[in-house]
Amino acid sequence: TQLLEQSPQFLSIQEGENLTVYCNSSSVFSSLQWYRQEPGEGPVLLVTVVTGGEVKKLKRLTFQFGDARKDSSLHITAAQPGDTGLYLCAGFVTDKLIFGTGTRLQVFP
């Protein structure tokens, strides 16, 4: 059974701080996605990473896929209250999407 562990589980920071969320597995994934889910809404896709070692940037968010395609990280620079939400990584295994355990981020003004 593939398992995607995210850390930390909870993160509470002040506006302007930097943070990193980790997504780790013992399994290899063909690609990995990151989603953000706000209260009362469904997850929204942020990015898909495909190649081992790949780095993608989305404004203040930087996503990295591990060289062995077993792990990934999300780094947010100068966090803002609008970044508040549940961050989920999800890996593809034979066309099936396996979600991670989630990281709940709260950014205070």
Add this chain to the structure above:
Amino acid sequence: EAGVAQSPRYKIIEKRQSVAFWCNPISGHATLYWYQQILGQGPKLLIQFQNNGVVDDSQLPKDRFSAERLKGVDSTLKIQPAKLEDSAVYLCASSLNGQGRITQYFGPGTRLLVL
């Protein structure tokens, strides 16, 4: 373009009662998914449809859960009878197809509380 629609948004029932959720995917999307998201966890796939056929229902508790997508468009998920541990958000998602690195679009979910 309209997103994935789900109803109801909230439902409170007592254990052993029945409940049904409805999902209307994005127009033209052949693949439809139902996920269960328990508080504090990531979504778990319950069932995947390709048009009106079931692709994967390996994690669907078939003794109490059922789902159908008769005309290959909208879908219903039913729980009968409900248990306390079924309290969760039920998310519906759709994608153009179910192969490769697809993008799934999620609805807002139905929040179920079983008392």
